[in-house]
Amino acid sequence: MGHIASNKDDLLKRVKRIAGQIQAVERALESDHDCAKTLHLVAATRGAINGLMDEIIEDHAREHVANPALSDAERSQGVEELLEAIRRYSK
Incomplete structure (x- = not known):
């Protein structure tokens, strides 16, 4: 993943x-x-993790799905990798 x-x-x-x-x-x-302060800390942490995930998803989509230099097979693999990561993250 260069x-x-x-x-x-x-x-x-x-x-x-x-x-x-x-x-x-x-x-x-x-x-x-x-507990309210702790909930806010947890919510902030979750937001930060979501932001990190969003950034990596976007990078992956641009490089491994939308990159016109890729073959159809490479793009298909990129989509599958992306979907699998989203499925795991959503659980």
Whole structure:
């Protein structure tokens, strides 16, 4: 996946921010923080993960589905990979 390499630093920054958000949720649970605040932390983390997923889906679609240089077989494979990832994510 060479196309991810061009975006690698930005994606890794996002992942590190998400890891920090997960740690904040863990700290909130360990400290018996108010459940409303903990819910907000979880919601923010989910939003961040959704944003990361959206970005990677878009990159995959552009590179492995919409790229006119690809053969029909390569595009078909790209669509199947994308659909499988979406199915797994939706569960």
